[in-house]
Amino acid sequence: MSKYYVNKFLYTIDRDPEWVARYKEDPAATIDRWEKEVGIWLNSAEKTTWLSFTEEERRALIDYDYEWLFAYGAHFFLYLTLFIGLFADDWAEEKGPLSYQLEWARRLAPWIGKPYPSVAL
Template sequence: MSKYLLDKFLFTVDRDPELTERYREDPVGTVRWWEAEMANTLLNSTAAEKTTWLAFSDEERRALTEQDHVTLFAMGAHPFLTLTLFIAMFERDHGPMEYQLAYARAMDHVTMPYPDIST
C-alpha cells in the first residue's frame, strides 16, 4: 500500500477540473487510466521522467473506484485531499454544507489515534 500514490491521485485529480469531472462520472475508468498513465510520472516533472514500480493495491483501487473517503482515510490518505476533491465532485448535489456534514458524519466512528497521514 502506498499513501504517497493515494495522495498523488487525489492531488492530481483535484487540480484538474476536467479530470475531476471524469472521476465523478467514471471512477472505474478514471482510476484505471490514471494508474496506467499517471501513477509512474513524477510530480512537477517532465513527462520523460518516469518510475516503473508504482501501482495501487486491490484495496486502494477498490476504495478509489467506490469513492470511499472513509476507507481512504483509514488507509492513510490525507483527509484534506479527499475532502477538497469530494466537495468538488459532490457538493453540487446537496444544499449548503450538506455534503460536508455528511462527510463528517461518515467519519464519526473514527477515534484517536487517527491513521498516520504522513507520506
C-alpha cells in the same frame, strides 16, 4: 509505498478540471487511464517504475470511500477538497447546504475521542 500513490492520484486529479470531470463520470475507467497517462510518470520523459495500487486502494478510489481513506491515512486535505468538488453542490441542492460535509462528519463519528490514523507516509 502505495499510500503515496493514492495521494498522487487525489492531488493530480483535483488540480485539473478535465480529470475531475472524468473521475466523477466514470471512476474505474478514469483510474485505469490515469495510471497510464499520469500515475507512472515522474515528468514527461521519466517514469517511476515501481508505483501501483493495491486492490483495496483501487476499490476505495472507485467508491469515493472517504471512511476507508481516513482510516488508511490518505491526506485528508486531498480527498476532502476533491470530493467536495465532486459531490457537495449536488447534495446541497437536494438536501441543503453542507449536507454532504455533515454526513461525512457523522459517518466518521466513531473516531471521536480516539487518535486518528496518521497521514505521515
